[in-house]
Amino acid sequence: DTAVSQTPKYLVTQMGNDKSIKCEQNLGHDTMYWYKQDSKKFLKIMFSYNNKELIINETVPNRFSPKSPDKAHLNLHINSLELGDSAVYFCASSSKDRAEAFFGQGTRLTVV
Amino acid sequence: QKEVEQNSGPLSVPEGAIASLNCTYSDRVSQSFFWYRQYSGKSPELIMSIYSNGDKEDGRFTAQLNKASQYVSLLIRDSQPSDSATYLCAALSGGYNKLIFGAGTRLAVHP
Numbered sequence: 001d002t003a004v005s006q007t008p009k010y011l012v013t014q015m016g017n018d019k020s021i022k023c024e025q026n027l028g029h030d031t032m033y034w035y036k037q038d039s040k041k042f043l044k045i046m047f048s049y050n051n052k053e054l055i056i057n058e059t060v061p062n063r064f065s066p067k068s069p070d071k072a073h074l075n076l077h078i079n080s081l082e083l084g085d086s087a088v089y090f091c092a093s094s095s096k097d098r099a100e101a102f103f104g105q106g107t108r109l110t111v112v
Numbered sequence: 113q114k115e116v117e118q119n120s121g122p123l124s125v126p127e128g129a130i131a132s133l134n135c136t137y138s139d140r141v142s143q144s145f146f147w148y149r150q151y152s153g154k155s156p157e158l159i160m161s162i163y164s165n166g167d168k169e170d171g172r173f174t175a176q177l178n179k180a181s182q183y184v185s186l187l188i189r190d191s192q193p194s195d196s197a198t199y200l201c202a203a204l205s206g207g208y209n210k211l212i213f214g215a216g217t218r219l220a221v222h223p
Contacts (some may be wrong), residue, residue: 030121031208031209037175038153039216041150041155041215042213042215043200043213043216044213044217045210047212048209048210050208054211055208056208058209074113084169090155090156094209099144099146099204099209100146100158100161101146101158101209101211102158103155103156103157104155105154105155106154106155
């Protein structure tokens with residue numbers, strides 16, 4: 001029973017392509033996040049949704065567009081991929097009352 | 113000053129010793145802190161959270177929070193080679209449960 005699951009686990013694509021990463025959580029949490037971990041292992045928040053509403057939008061290029069069809073799902077679409085987008089993208093979720101975030105297994109994106 | 117700072121390590125300790133991992137934070141974060149463990153190629157896994165001054169123990173792990181000095185630490189007693197991982201310190205910043213992470217400290221426990 002995977003609590004936070006994201007697909008795909010690996011994604012290799014060429015510059016200029018558009019790609020999506022999907023995330024689902026079965027923990028009943030209200031809040032979901034996208035984090036990016038770069039090659040230096042620094043983990044940084046990108047977006048957060050609370051019950052389908054965007055509540056955190058860090059300084060992220062417009063090419064990145066999150067979408068939350070319901071509170072259990074949060075997808076990330078990336079347009080016109082660039083070499084610098086190569087990283088591991090983690091989905092996470094937390095409940096409304098507790099700040100502890102639980103992470104998915106990550107999607108390693110490689111742009112070539 | 114960064115919001116959450118950690119020494120990147122590596123911190124090398126012998127098996128059975130106490131590993132001490134430290135984290136300092138700025139005034140820009142709130143008073144809720146979390147320690148995550150991340151094995152190479154895996155996702156961060158929550159170990160402990162601490163919200164009030166003092167110590168909090170869970171098995172071999174003890175989290176310590178000192179608000180006056182603005183540091184948080186994680187002690188791992190009886191360190192095992194399986195504890196070898198990167199340990200991430202995180203703090204809440206602003207509202208909406210936004211976590212700010214430190215750069216992580218790599219711990220190596222050698223037999």
